[in-house]
Amino acid sequence: MNLDAITRDQGDISCDPATAPETAARLAIIDGDFHPAPHSMDDLRPFMPADVWDLYATVGSRRRHGLTFEPYPKTAPRACRRDAWPSNGGPPGSDLNLIRDQYLDAYGIEYSIMGPLGITGQGELNGHLAAGLATATNDWQRYVMTAADRRLRSAIVVPYEEPEASAREIERCAGDPAFAQVFLLTRSSTPLGNPRFWPIYEAAERHDLPVGFHVFGAGGHPYAGAGWSTFYIEEGAGHSTSCQTVVSSLVLEGVFERFPKLKVVMIEGGFAWLPSLAWRLDRLFDRMRAEVRHLRRRPSEYIRDHIWLTTQPMEEPESRQHLNDTMSAVGWDRLLFASDYPHWDFDDPFRAFPASVPRDRAREILSQNARSVFRLS
Numbered sequence: 001m002n003l004d005a006i007t008r009d010q011g012d013i014s015c016d017p018a019t020a021p022e023t024a025a026r027l028a029i030i031d032g033d034f035h036p037a038p039h040s041m042d043d044l045r046p047f048m049p050a051d052v053w054d055l056y057a058t059v060g061s062r063r064r065h066g067l068t069f070e071p072y073p074k075t076a077p078r079a080c081r082r083d084a085w086p087s088n089g090g091p092p093g094s095d096l097n098l099i100r101d102q103y104l105d106a107y108g109i110e111y112s113i114m115g116p117l118g119i120t121g122q123g124e125l126n127g128h129l130a131a132g133l134a135t136a137t138n139d140w141q142r143y144v145m146t147a148a149d150r151r152l153r154s155a156i157v158v159p160y161e162e163p164e165a166s167a168r169e170i171e172r173c174a175g176d177p178a179f180a181q182v183f184l185l186t187r188s189s190t191p192l193g194n195p196r197f198w199p200i201y202e203a204a205e206r207h208d209l210p211v212g213f214h215v216f217g218a219g220g221h222p223y224a225g226a227g228w229s230t231f232y233i234e235e236g237a238g239h240s241t242s243c244q245t246v247v248s249s250l251v252l253e254g255v256f257e258r259f260p261k262l263k264v265v266m267i268e269g270g271f272a273w274l275p276s277l278a279w280r281l282d283r284l285f286d287r288m289r290a291e292v293r294h295l296r297r298r299p300s301e302y303i304r305d306h307i308w309l310t311t312q313p314m315e316e317p318e319s320r321q322h323l324n325d326t327m328s329a330v331g332w333d334r335l336l337f338a339s340d341y342p343h344w345d346f347d348d349p350f351r352a353f354p355a356s357v358p359r360d361r362a363r364e365i366l367s368q369n370a371r372s373v374f375r376l377s
Contacts, residue, residue: 021104027363028110029349030370032310033214033267033325033338036114036145036152047139063123064161064189064220073232077342084342092342096148103341104151107349111376112369113153113180115142115214115267121159122185123218130159131169138173146178153374155212156181158200160192167199174207181210181265182372185217186242193249203257210263210308211372213246215239243269247307254294256302260296263373264307268340271309275329278303299335301356304331310374312347313367320356321348327357336373337366 038044045053058351078091086095095100104112121133134157141154156173158166167171172221173179182204184192192213204211216239222228223238244267249255256262282298285292295302309330327335333353353362370376 018215024245025115027108028367029108029232029337030367030371030374030376031109031112031341031349032265032336032338032374033312034112034114034341035093035117035343036099036141037091037093037116037118038140038144039088039094041217043144044133044136044140047136047143048132048166052129052136055126055129056133057308059129061119061129062125063218064125064216065123079343079345081342081344084356092208096145099366100149101174103339104149107339109151111151111153111370113212113370113374113375114145114155115183115212116155116157116355117214118315120157123161124159127159127162127165130167131161133167134159134169135172138169138179142176142178148301153180153376154178157183160200161189161198163197163199167203167312169324170200170203170207174203174209177375179209179221180298180376181212183212183255185218186213186215186239186246186266186269187221187223188219189221191249191253193251194224194245195253198255198258201255201262205259208261208375210265212265212267213243214267215242215269216341217242239269244273247274247277247303248281250306251302252295253293254292257295257297258305262306265336265373266307267311268310269340270313271311271330271335272315272326274303274307274309275326279306293299304334308336308369310336311339311352312340313345314347314352320354323354324356327361332361332364333369333372335365336370339341 024228041056048056080092084092084098086092086098088095103109116137119133120137121130124130124133137157138154146152146154155249156170158180160166170182182200184200198199201211223235224243229235229238247266250264278300285295285299315323334372336351337349338348349366
Protein backbone atom coordinates (compact mmCIF):
# COMPACT_ATOMS: atom_id res chain seq x y z
CA MET A 1 0.00 0.00 0.00
CA ASN A 2 1.60 3.27 -1.17
CA LEU A 3 0.39 5.81 1.39
CA ASP A 4 2.39 8.64 -0.20
CA ALA A 5 0.51 8.15 -3.46
CA ILE A 6 -2.81 8.07 -1.64
CA THR A 7 -2.25 11.33 0.26
CA ARG A 8 -0.67 13.07 -2.73
CA ASP A 9 -3.94 12.79 -4.64
CA GLN A 10 -5.71 14.88 -2.01
CA GLY A 11 -3.90 18.10 -2.92
CA ASP A 12 -1.57 20.41 -0.98
CA ILE A 13 -0.96 18.93 2.48
CA SER A 14 0.89 21.95 3.89
CA CYS A 15 -2.23 23.92 4.88
CA ASP A 16 -1.70 25.61 8.26
CA PRO A 17 -4.68 27.53 9.68
CA ALA A 18 -2.42 29.60 11.91
CA THR A 19 -0.85 31.26 8.86
CA ALA A 20 -4.05 31.95 6.93
CA PRO A 21 -4.37 35.77 6.98
CA GLU A 22 -8.14 35.81 6.45
CA THR A 23 -8.77 33.63 9.52
CA ALA A 24 -5.94 34.61 11.86
CA ALA A 25 -7.96 37.25 13.72
CA ARG A 26 -11.02 35.06 14.25
CA LEU A 27 -11.84 32.80 17.15
CA ALA A 28 -10.37 29.37 16.51
CA ILE A 29 -13.39 27.08 16.21
CA ILE A 30 -13.52 23.41 17.15
CA ASP A 31 -16.29 21.63 15.26
CA GLY A 32 -17.62 18.47 16.90
CA ASP A 33 -19.39 17.04 13.84
CA PHE A 34 -18.05 16.97 10.27
CA HIS A 35 -18.98 14.13 7.91
CA PRO A 36 -16.26 13.09 5.45
CA ALA A 37 -16.91 10.64 2.66
CA PRO A 38 -14.73 8.61 0.31
CA HIS A 39 -15.09 9.44 -3.37
CA SER A 40 -16.29 5.86 -3.83
CA MET A 41 -15.90 2.54 -2.05
CA ASP A 42 -12.83 1.96 -4.21
CA ASP A 43 -11.06 4.48 -1.95
CA LEU A 44 -11.36 2.00 0.92
CA ARG A 45 -10.05 -0.95 -1.06
CA PRO A 46 -6.32 -0.30 -0.39
CA PHE A 47 -7.03 -0.58 3.34
CA MET A 48 -9.13 -3.73 3.15
CA PRO A 49 -7.98 -7.38 3.23
CA ALA A 50 -8.63 -9.12 -0.07
CA ASP A 51 -11.24 -11.46 1.39
CA VAL A 52 -13.21 -8.58 2.91
CA TRP A 53 -13.17 -6.64 -0.35
CA ASP A 54 -14.28 -9.75 -2.23
CA LEU A 55 -17.11 -10.22 0.25
CA TYR A 56 -18.25 -6.63 -0.13
CA ALA A 57 -17.88 -6.61 -3.93
CA THR A 58 -19.80 -9.90 -4.23
CA VAL A 59 -22.55 -9.53 -1.66
CA GLY A 60 -22.52 -5.87 -0.63
CA SER A 61 -23.78 -4.29 2.55
CA ARG A 62 -26.53 -6.05 4.53
CA ARG A 63 -27.44 -3.98 7.55
CA ARG A 64 -29.93 -4.50 10.36
CA HIS A 65 -32.53 -2.15 8.97
CA GLY A 66 -36.18 -2.25 7.96
CA LEU A 67 -35.70 0.33 5.25
CA THR A 68 -34.87 -0.58 1.66
CA PHE A 69 -34.53 3.02 0.48
CA GLU A 70 -32.41 6.09 1.15
CA PRO A 71 -33.71 7.55 4.46
CA TYR A 72 -33.46 11.19 3.35
CA PRO A 73 -35.85 13.47 1.43
CA LYS A 74 -35.35 13.45 -2.33
CA THR A 75 -34.87 17.23 -2.30
CA ALA A 76 -31.67 16.78 -0.29
CA PRO A 77 -29.69 13.85 -1.73
CA ARG A 78 -27.52 12.30 0.98
CA ALA A 79 -29.01 15.03 3.21
CA CYS A 80 -26.33 17.40 1.89
CA ARG A 81 -26.09 21.03 0.82
CA ARG A 82 -26.44 21.47 -2.91
CA ASP A 83 -23.31 23.63 -3.07
CA ALA A 84 -21.22 20.97 -1.29
CA TRP A 85 -21.22 18.56 -4.25
CA PRO A 86 -17.73 18.54 -5.83
CA SER A 87 -17.22 19.07 -9.54
CA ASN A 88 -15.20 15.83 -9.74
CA GLY A 89 -18.31 13.69 -9.29
CA GLY A 90 -17.69 12.55 -5.73
CA PRO A 91 -20.14 13.02 -2.88
CA PRO A 92 -20.02 15.96 -0.44
CA GLY A 93 -17.20 15.60 2.06
CA SER A 94 -14.88 13.83 -0.39
CA ASP A 95 -12.97 16.72 -2.02
CA LEU A 96 -10.43 18.24 0.35
CA ASN A 97 -9.92 21.36 -1.74
CA LEU A 98 -13.64 22.14 -1.62
CA ILE A 99 -13.76 21.25 2.09
CA ARG A 100 -10.98 23.74 2.74
CA ASP A 101 -12.45 26.53 0.63
CA GLN A 102 -16.05 26.15 1.76
CA TYR A 103 -15.58 25.10 5.36
CA LEU A 104 -12.16 24.87 7.04
CA ASP A 105 -10.67 28.11 5.72
CA ALA A 106 -13.95 29.99 5.41
CA TYR A 107 -14.73 29.64 9.11
CA GLY A 108 -11.30 29.47 10.67
CA ILE A 109 -11.75 25.91 11.88
CA GLU A 110 -8.91 24.96 14.22
CA TYR A 111 -9.99 21.34 14.57
CA SER A 112 -12.80 19.36 12.97
CA ILE A 113 -13.87 16.08 14.56
CA MET A 114 -14.88 13.65 11.83
CA GLY A 115 -17.78 11.23 11.97
CA PRO A 116 -17.98 9.00 8.89
CA LEU A 117 -21.44 7.80 7.93
CA GLY A 118 -22.56 5.55 5.09
CA ILE A 119 -21.11 2.06 4.62
CA THR A 120 -18.59 1.93 7.45
CA GLY A 121 -19.28 -1.49 8.97
CA GLN A 122 -21.70 -0.25 11.60
CA GLY A 123 -24.91 -2.25 11.80
CA GLU A 124 -23.76 -4.92 9.35
CA LEU A 125 -25.22 -8.41 9.82
CA ASN A 126 -21.95 -10.08 8.80
CA GLY A 127 -19.50 -9.51 11.66
CA HIS A 128 -16.40 -10.21 9.56
CA LEU A 129 -17.47 -7.70 6.93
CA ALA A 130 -18.38 -5.19 9.66
CA ALA A 131 -14.93 -5.37 11.23
CA GLY A 132 -13.15 -5.11 7.87
CA LEU A 133 -15.17 -2.11 6.73
CA ALA A 134 -14.60 -0.32 10.03
CA THR A 135 -10.85 -0.90 9.88
CA ALA A 136 -10.70 0.32 6.29
CA THR A 137 -12.74 3.43 7.16
CA ASN A 138 -10.40 4.25 10.01
CA ASP A 139 -7.25 3.84 7.94
CA TRP A 140 -8.79 5.89 5.12
CA GLN A 141 -9.46 8.70 7.62
CA ARG A 142 -5.96 8.47 9.05
CA TYR A 143 -3.89 8.11 5.88
CA VAL A 144 -6.00 10.17 3.48
CA MET A 145 -7.95 12.81 5.38
CA THR A 146 -6.02 13.54 8.57
CA ALA A 147 -2.63 13.09 6.89
CA ALA A 148 -3.62 15.68 4.30
CA ASP A 149 -4.81 18.36 6.73
CA ARG A 150 -3.89 18.39 10.40
CA ARG A 151 -7.05 20.30 11.31
CA LEU A 152 -9.03 17.12 10.71
CA ARG A 153 -9.24 14.59 13.54
CA SER A 154 -10.38 11.04 12.90
CA ALA A 155 -13.00 8.99 14.71
CA ILE A 156 -12.43 5.35 15.54
CA VAL A 157 -15.42 3.79 13.81
CA VAL A 158 -16.23 0.54 15.58
CA PRO A 159 -18.49 -2.35 14.52
CA TYR A 160 -20.30 -1.98 17.83
CA GLU A 161 -22.59 -4.98 17.34
CA GLU A 162 -19.33 -6.94 17.62
CA PRO A 163 -17.97 -5.56 20.92
CA GLU A 164 -14.80 -7.64 21.12
CA ALA A 165 -13.83 -6.67 17.57
CA SER A 166 -14.64 -3.07 18.48
CA ALA A 167 -12.31 -3.17 21.47
CA ARG A 168 -9.52 -4.57 19.30
CA GLU A 169 -10.05 -1.77 16.79
CA ILE A 170 -9.80 0.84 19.55
CA GLU A 171 -6.57 -0.75 20.75
CA ARG A 172 -5.22 -0.72 17.19
CA CYS A 173 -5.93 2.96 16.62
CA ALA A 174 -5.80 4.62 20.03
CA GLY A 175 -2.05 5.25 20.05
CA ASP A 176 -2.30 7.56 17.04
CA PRO A 177 -3.10 11.19 18.01
CA ALA A 178 -4.95 11.53 14.70
CA PHE A 179 -7.92 9.89 16.44
CA ALA A 180 -10.04 12.06 18.72
CA GLN A 181 -12.99 9.84 19.63
CA VAL A 182 -14.66 6.44 19.40
CA PHE A 183 -17.69 6.62 17.13
CA LEU A 184 -21.00 4.73 17.45
CA LEU A 185 -24.57 5.32 16.29
CA THR A 186 -27.59 5.60 18.58
CA ARG A 187 -29.90 2.94 17.13
CA SER A 188 -28.53 -0.47 18.03
CA SER A 189 -29.92 -3.98 18.38
CA THR A 190 -30.02 -3.69 22.18
CA PRO A 191 -29.68 -0.60 24.41
CA LEU A 192 -26.07 0.55 24.42
CA GLY A 193 -25.59 0.42 28.17
CA ASN A 194 -25.99 -3.36 28.09
CA PRO A 195 -22.93 -5.11 29.59
CA ARG A 196 -22.21 -6.82 26.29
CA PHE A 197 -20.99 -3.43 24.99
CA TRP A 198 -18.72 -2.79 27.97
CA PRO A 199 -15.49 -3.92 26.24
CA ILE A 200 -15.90 -0.82 24.05
CA TYR A 201 -16.17 1.51 27.04
CA GLU A 202 -13.33 -0.19 28.87
CA ALA A 203 -10.98 0.35 25.93
CA ALA A 204 -12.14 3.95 25.41
CA GLU A 205 -11.64 4.85 29.07
CA ARG A 206 -8.22 3.24 29.18
CA HIS A 207 -7.06 5.47 26.33
CA ASP A 208 -8.90 8.60 27.51
CA LEU A 209 -10.99 8.68 24.36
CA PRO A 210 -14.53 10.08 24.49
CA VAL A 211 -17.26 7.90 23.02
CA GLY A 212 -19.42 9.76 20.51
CA PHE A 213 -22.97 8.53 19.85
CA HIS A 214 -24.26 9.97 16.58
CA VAL A 215 -27.91 9.75 15.60
CA PHE A 216 -29.15 7.15 13.09
CA GLY A 217 -28.02 3.54 12.98
CA ALA A 218 -29.27 0.17 11.82
CA GLY A 219 -30.28 -1.87 14.83
CA GLY A 220 -33.12 -3.71 13.14
CA HIS A 221 -35.79 -1.77 15.06
CA PRO A 222 -37.79 1.37 14.27
CA TYR A 223 -37.12 4.17 16.73
CA ALA A 224 -40.82 4.22 17.65
CA GLY A 225 -42.29 1.31 19.60
CA ALA A 226 -45.33 1.24 17.31
CA GLY A 227 -43.34 0.63 14.12
CA TRP A 228 -41.98 2.54 11.15
CA SER A 229 -43.07 6.15 10.82
CA THR A 230 -44.97 7.52 7.84
CA PHE A 231 -43.12 10.81 7.46
CA TYR A 232 -39.49 11.81 7.41
CA ILE A 233 -40.30 14.62 9.85
CA GLU A 234 -41.15 11.91 12.41
CA GLU A 235 -37.78 10.29 11.79
CA GLY A 236 -35.99 13.58 12.37
CA ALA A 237 -37.93 14.42 15.52
CA GLY A 238 -37.35 10.92 16.85
CA HIS A 239 -33.59 11.29 17.10
CA SER A 240 -33.90 12.96 20.48
CA THR A 241 -35.78 9.94 21.86
CA SER A 242 -33.04 7.64 20.57
CA CYS A 243 -30.49 9.80 22.39
CA GLN A 244 -32.54 9.60 25.56
CA THR A 245 -32.56 5.82 25.27
CA VAL A 246 -28.77 5.76 25.04
CA VAL A 247 -28.23 8.07 28.01
CA SER A 248 -30.80 6.26 30.18
CA SER A 249 -29.27 2.89 29.36
CA LEU A 250 -25.70 4.02 30.06
CA VAL A 251 -26.71 5.50 33.41
CA LEU A 252 -29.05 2.79 34.68
CA GLU A 253 -27.01 -0.21 33.55
CA GLY A 254 -24.11 1.21 35.59
CA VAL A 255 -21.67 2.07 32.79
CA PHE A 256 -20.48 5.21 34.56
CA GLU A 257 -20.25 3.42 37.90
CA ARG A 258 -18.02 0.81 36.27
CA PHE A 259 -16.05 3.31 34.16
CA PRO A 260 -15.84 6.50 36.25
CA LYS A 261 -13.56 8.36 33.81
CA LEU A 262 -15.58 7.67 30.67
CA LYS A 263 -16.65 10.70 28.60
CA VAL A 264 -19.69 10.53 26.30
CA VAL A 265 -20.69 12.97 23.55
CA MET A 266 -24.23 12.87 22.13
CA ILE A 267 -24.03 14.10 18.53
CA GLU A 268 -26.69 15.68 16.32
CA GLY A 269 -29.65 14.95 18.57
CA GLY A 270 -30.21 18.40 20.00
CA PHE A 271 -29.83 19.08 23.70
CA ALA A 272 -33.06 20.54 25.17
CA TRP A 273 -34.26 17.05 26.12
CA LEU A 274 -31.47 16.42 28.63
CA PRO A 275 -32.62 18.41 31.69
CA SER A 276 -36.12 16.92 31.70
CA LEU A 277 -34.69 13.42 31.25
CA ALA A 278 -32.38 13.94 34.23
CA TRP A 279 -35.27 15.22 36.38
CA ARG A 280 -37.50 12.29 35.45
CA LEU A 281 -34.78 9.71 36.07
CA ASP A 282 -34.06 11.21 39.48
CA ARG A 283 -37.73 11.05 40.46
CA LEU A 284 -38.03 7.42 39.37
CA PHE A 285 -34.74 6.59 41.05
CA ASP A 286 -36.01 7.94 44.38
CA ARG A 287 -39.05 5.66 44.15
CA MET A 288 -37.48 2.56 42.58
CA ARG A 289 -33.98 2.52 43.98
CA ALA A 290 -34.29 -1.15 44.99
CA GLU A 291 -34.06 -2.06 41.29
CA VAL A 292 -30.74 -0.30 40.72
CA ARG A 293 -28.77 -0.89 43.91
CA HIS A 294 -25.58 -0.90 41.86
CA LEU A 295 -25.92 2.88 41.42
CA ARG A 296 -24.35 4.86 44.24
CA ARG A 297 -25.39 8.28 42.91
CA ARG A 298 -28.53 9.83 41.47
CA PRO A 299 -28.89 9.64 37.66
CA SER A 300 -28.54 13.42 37.23
CA GLU A 301 -25.12 13.30 38.91
CA TYR A 302 -23.80 10.73 36.43
CA ILE A 303 -25.26 12.76 33.57
CA ARG A 304 -23.66 15.97 34.81
CA ASP A 305 -20.21 14.39 35.10
CA HIS A 306 -20.13 12.21 32.00
CA ILE A 307 -22.35 13.62 29.22
CA TRP A 308 -21.58 16.34 26.66
CA LEU A 309 -23.81 17.30 23.73
CA THR A 310 -23.23 18.96 20.40
CA THR A 311 -25.31 22.01 19.54
CA GLN A 312 -26.59 20.99 16.12
CA PRO A 313 -29.49 20.85 15.48
CA MET A 314 -30.14 23.61 17.98
CA GLU A 315 -33.61 24.02 19.46
CA GLU A 316 -34.94 27.49 18.59
CA PRO A 317 -37.79 28.63 20.87
CA GLU A 318 -39.49 31.91 20.09
CA SER A 319 -38.15 33.41 23.31
CA ARG A 320 -34.39 33.69 23.18
CA GLN A 321 -34.33 33.67 26.97
CA HIS A 322 -35.83 30.19 26.90
CA LEU A 323 -32.84 29.03 24.86
CA ASN A 324 -30.45 30.60 27.36
CA ASP A 325 -32.31 28.98 30.24
CA THR A 326 -32.13 25.59 28.52
CA MET A 327 -28.41 25.91 27.86
CA SER A 328 -27.87 26.88 31.48
CA ALA A 329 -29.89 23.87 32.66
CA VAL A 330 -27.82 21.55 30.45
CA GLY A 331 -24.60 23.24 31.58
CA TRP A 332 -22.75 25.80 29.48
CA ASP A 333 -19.60 23.73 29.89
CA ARG A 334 -21.34 20.62 28.53
CA LEU A 335 -22.17 22.01 25.08
CA LEU A 336 -19.87 21.58 22.07
CA PHE A 337 -20.32 23.44 18.81
CA ALA A 338 -21.15 21.32 15.75
CA SER A 339 -21.78 22.43 12.18
CA ASP A 340 -22.88 19.11 10.62
CA TYR A 341 -21.04 20.07 7.41
CA PRO A 342 -21.77 19.22 4.59
CA HIS A 343 -25.41 18.45 5.40
CA TRP A 344 -28.30 20.68 4.40
CA ASP A 345 -28.96 21.84 7.97
CA PHE A 346 -25.38 23.06 8.41
CA ASP A 347 -24.94 25.52 11.28
CA ASP A 348 -22.81 28.54 10.43
CA PRO A 349 -20.62 29.16 13.51
CA PHE A 350 -20.83 32.92 12.92
CA ARG A 351 -24.65 32.86 13.01
CA ALA A 352 -25.62 29.80 15.03
CA PHE A 353 -26.07 31.58 18.35
CA PRO A 354 -28.54 34.43 18.90
CA ALA A 355 -27.24 37.68 20.36
CA SER A 356 -28.85 36.78 23.69
CA VAL A 357 -26.18 34.12 24.30
CA PRO A 358 -23.40 35.85 26.28
CA ARG A 359 -20.22 36.28 24.29
CA ASP A 360 -18.08 34.44 26.82
CA ARG A 361 -20.52 31.52 26.82
CA ALA A 362 -20.50 31.33 23.02
CA ARG A 363 -16.70 31.30 23.10
CA GLU A 364 -16.77 28.35 25.51
CA ILE A 365 -19.10 26.41 23.24
CA LEU A 366 -17.29 27.27 20.02
CA SER A 367 -13.86 26.29 21.24
CA GLN A 368 -12.95 25.94 24.89
CA ASN A 369 -15.26 23.13 26.00
CA ALA A 370 -14.04 20.74 23.31
CA ARG A 371 -10.48 20.94 24.58
CA SER A 372 -11.52 19.22 27.79
CA VAL A 373 -13.16 16.38 25.87
CA PHE A 374 -11.12 15.52 22.77
CA ARG A 375 -7.42 14.72 22.54
CA LEU A 376 -6.30 17.96 20.92
CA SER A 377 -2.86 19.56 20.92
